[in-house]
Amino acid sequence: MGGWAAGRSDDMGRRGEERVWALLDALLESRSEPGLAARAATALGLPELGRYAVAALPAGGGAAPGVRTDTDGLRVLWRRREDREIAVVALGEREVSWLVALLGRWCPGPGGIGPVADGLAGLGTARRLADVALSTCPPGTTGIVRLEERLPAALVVSQPELSDRLLAGVFGPLLALDPADRALLVRTLEAWLECGGSAGRAAGLLYCHRNTVLNRLRRLERLTSRSLTRPRELIEMTLALDAFRLTVPQP
Template sequence: MSGSAEGRSEDRRRGGERSRALLDALLEGRPEPGLAARAAEGLELPERGRYAVVVLRAGGGGPAVGALEAAGLRFVRRRRTDRECVVVALGDRDPPALVALLARCGAGPGGVGPVADGLAGLGTARRLAELALLTRPPGTTEIVRLEERLPTALVVSQPELSARLVADVLGPLLALPPAERALLVRTLETWLECGGSAGRAAGRLYCHRNTVLNRLRRLERLTARSLSRPRELTETVLALDAFRLTAPHP
């Protein structure tokens, strides 16, 4: 009887190892013939269907599991040293609803890739979910979707070009004393958040509208970019994202 129990335990262990190996192969996007079909059987998930891959910082999978189970969603997870991947069978649910569910349970920070059409697309979805995670502002715990961060994702996916963009656009600004630089950066960020309204930005910054405009004009002189020209504004915004997410901070 003891041997039979040990045998069942060994079978479960081997089955778990096979399942993890199949999931790893899917998440790594290995081009193995028949992989999706084998994984569907081993993981007990449909080969075809709508899937989301969520990449969470280590420890986020615990709250996520409880929330997904409570919502009746089918999922599998893979833990790593510094992060966890959760593959969710969406059914007819949409990604924003999944993000809201995970945010309510405090599973973040995390990133969610675009919807994968079947198990064969999990490798790309995982890679893009990790990229989405990199676009998360430092110090925040939010869960972000790639589709909402595409320009920033372009920036963080090319560190060398991002560093060049920061140097070319923000170089003179970054040479200012830290407090002075922080004031101008915060003013620009607030102005952008307010849709380009100096009056609304002034309300948030507790200063006069003309103070906001003067700071923005000074920033334009330092960067040699006009905030009223769309192409130059785009360069400035992308450089700002690169500075916040990839450039070293003092």
């Protein structure tokens, strides 16, 4: 009798825990249910209103699903969703940069963090945008990124059909080059952009002469029929570069 009662109690406890996590999953999926946020707040022991962040990482990149981790006063709830691990964090007064550093200690990345949600009801949007932030990380890269740092790339990955057209329309002739030649021009453009348009500083990154950088950029302009000195055409080039990084296999 005692064993049966204990087993039933354990079973009831598991069902209760499953209901708790089901409420969190419903929030992450942006389900529209009256009183959902309030019920989840009670079940999870979290404030209904407050600052929350959601991070998305590839499966195997974080903690076990359902585990709650209190680290330096920061509460982290982990959930597994298809090929993602989702971390829901009650930030309190902490800045998101603190969370970036914490996740970076737990896993190399890549990982994406959405905008801060003002309450549990905003977790669905924060989760969706965390997925978008993760999608801006090119294959093979590491690090935890915030959506606010990747907005142009986020626009590109959010519109794959338009992204394909942009890539073909701007970088079409570049894509036809030998992969090694193409990679050289792309890396030169990346370095020039990283250095704020300074050919001299880009040359230092690339271990070549400043004139070599300028010659490569002029060749890139000829291939794309766009000028890096015209703001609108420069925007097209940078967006096409994001599309290239995210969709074209790198040598």
